[in-house]
Amino acid sequence: MTINEPITRDLAHAPAISGERADLLAALAQSRHFLRLTTRDLTDEQAGQRTTSSELCLGGLIKHVTLVERKWADFILNGPSSMGDATSMTEADRAAWADQFRMLPGDTLAGVLADYAEVARRTDELVATLPDLDVTLPLPKAPWFEAGARWSARRVLMHIVAETAQHAGHADIIRESLDGAKSMG
Template sequence: MAQISEEVPGDERGTLLTFVEAQRRAIRETLEGLTEEQAASRPSASELSLSGVLKHVAEMELGWLRMAQQRENEILGSRENYADGFRLLGDETVAGMLAFWDGVRAETEAFIAAVPSLDDSFPLPPAPWFPENGKVSMRWMLLHLVEEIARHAGHADIIRESLDGTKAMG
């Protein structure tokens, strides 16, 4: 549940950012108290791990932020293998990925605070899943972040419960 905060204004921007943050927090909570090995394990029929979900959502949020800013994505632009976006590689750690996501969060919130209007739009890149010459608004992007992070928070909840019975929602 999105919690009302005195730090975030109750206007539309603040409300949308509060809901994005609630979903981020849901994923973070599924990682609490786990070792790197537990976070990387795949205890269910899915190929997903908690650390992989974390990496994916952090990088996905950065991707949408970079599209909205109309800037090059410094992370995804160098990736050769799509599956590498769903697992920690090399010296990547859960703590490091959480810190990375904190930076993305701060940048997303600062960017949204600075845009003149949530009606401002940006072009979507060419892709089979986007309409040709498609554009979306900042509002749409925030709602999409809620949707996308919430979907993966549900995955994370099931993975955590499969690991040790911990239920984030109860």
């Protein structure tokens, strides 16, 4: 898959997508495109380079967005247990969380992008085939969620779109700081 190729793959076995679902997928596809575009023509080393005072790098941002999208899609399918318990994280959990924001030995940009494409394919299929976007689930226990709150599948999907768009903006700044290339401006 190339950087400019749409991440959404053929959904020949899915029902026709229109209306709200098509809009959600189009918004998500656009944000994914801009995020991936920030990595065009980079080496693995450049994808792992920090260019600002932040700990973030381009490859790490894509790893993070991949993990977040995977976990939220799992949440839609399996409920809050799929997200883990943020209130009882161990040091090892915190270290693993931090590792998603950087390129580790053995990580390649091609591998990171391939993982992202697979998660995106799965999410797109979920959006196309989910029987009801109004179904709500209790949010997992975490200090950043209101206790007892529930989100619909629709709201989760909107959160994935917002998270992807926000990190695409971060990635654009990191890329511009790396070599002056811009993706959005």
